[in-house]
Amino acid sequence: MLILLALVSAWIALAQELSFAEFHKNNLRNSLSVAEQSASNLLRHFNGTRVPGSKESKEMQDFIKKYFRDVLNNDWSVETDSFEENGFNFTNLVFTPMHGESYLVIAAHYDTKIDPPGFIGAMDSGASCAVLLYVAKFIDHILTVDKDLLEPLLLGSQVGLKIVFFDGEEAINQWGPYDSIYGSKHLARKWEKLGILNSIDLFVLMDLLGSKEQQPVHSYYRSSHRHYAALSQIEDWIGGTQTKWLDPAERKYVQLNDPIIDDDHRPFYEAGVSILHLIPFPFPATWHTLDDDFDNLDEGSIQKWALMMSQFVLDFLRY
Template sequence: MMLGLVILLWISVVFAENLNFCAYHRDNLRRSLSLGSPGPDNLLLPFNGTRIPGSQESIDIQIFIKEFFGEKLSNDWSLEVDSFEEKGYNFTNLVFTPFNGDTFLVLAAHYDTKIEPKGFIGATDSGASCAILLYVAKFLDQILTSDRDLLNPWLLGSNVGLKIVFFDGEEALEYWTAEDSIYGSKHLAEKWKNQGLLDRIDLFVLLDLLGSQEQLPVHSYHRSSHAYYEVLSDIERVIAKGRDRSLNPSELQYLMKGPFLDDDHRPFYEAGVSVLHLIPFPFPSVWHKLEDNFENLDETKIQRWAVMMSEFVVKFVNS
């Protein structure tokens, strides 16, 4: 009953909040998430390269992400570095928290790329998703700096906190199995379990395989998060104005099947955390191929996801 009331409140304010935030998105989307503007504010192009765990390229993207939060944002985003070695590889998860709470909303994507085929860029898998998360952080930082009145006054108090996670080691080192995959998320989930943090996660949102030029559906995969999927779908409906929508809350075939896609959400889901898995199915045709490069990205779709997730986070925290 209470969740239903919250959903109705979210839907009732979506139009007003879009009016408040549209100027920010208009001024920042193109220079932040563009395929053709290699300026200092571009959050997408730095991921146009390989990011194999432990490699110099992986270290470079870690530095880029940490410098973004530490130097480009105005507020204090505390950093948790979760580094470990397994099977001869060095893995590093990065977790950023702008405000704590009794419970948390967690947004996540993986930044690593496959070892084979050599030269694999992983533009949709998952460079674009990482760039989207950086944009969401920048958007929230602006609100915390100059538009805090748009958020509830207790935002920085002890209610809903936020964590943005960049996972390492999602890809298999050789062949995907339950043991050879999602190294970073398994390690962080175990760490947070030992700290008592898993029980404090209200919703774990995982972004993956987004930004393809193909029009691919993103289904609702988990019963516990379907209401949140509906909220995100309402946001998309307002933004897309009916054109080329990815989400369809009335299409329930994958929800009825139960979880069947393996990804970084698995250890959190198995621990009882509510998961919203934002991944298309079928996968992009370039999945795990060298063609998963920046020539096959659609910046309009990436920018739409950035706006959708920005709006969603504000609504979630305000509820």
């Protein structure tokens, strides 16, 4: 009987793996292409400026909301967090497909720098936003074809998911504690009042990903090192690039256990939330220059991040 159960379990796992492989085969290249101009290519929508309060920023907000409303099959609740500060209008977007007693939050910022004019921010952080949209499509697929797969395998409470697109990460004039991360500070204050901060199991922030430079992505916090190690195992399983990005054995930054890089995670970290910061260091050479454009993106790296994060989110929600 035990052998039969093991065989059935293995068959189910294989069937699921084949189903996921088919999903990625049908969606990955079309959704995350540097050159493809089709409407299904999520990445191409980020090939332009997205300065807070601008026409282009509003168009990006509309595109993201329309994607979750019209392209995906399930009911993703939307939280639009709009506010004005320092003479600029900012809007965070939060999408939740499933609620729980606790949450996994994955996030990136969609705004671009004001200066230099024409800054596209392909890796900062257009590529990460496109990956978030792809992960949403993957989770939506599971909710459509096999919702029970997202039920926890072990006894415990259901973990919910929130996907966040931050506005106002970049400074308006000069980066500093009062001129940066406008959106994340506002949402953290709002969620603290609503009691949501205390229910976040893990906050994953993606930034500066997708460059042709294969820079390492370090583990920065003790509380999330096991999640970093789990993502590293997924990277080993997927392969796909000559350089391995994540190395759990390298612990020089995790031993510091301090936000050495300022980013949208800071207000959540200061509130005691466990942070997994997926950002390369040193930063790629195109950072905050006009060369941060689609010519300097690596399509294979972006698609690999999409596969890694899809599997990571699925595993987290199940365990």
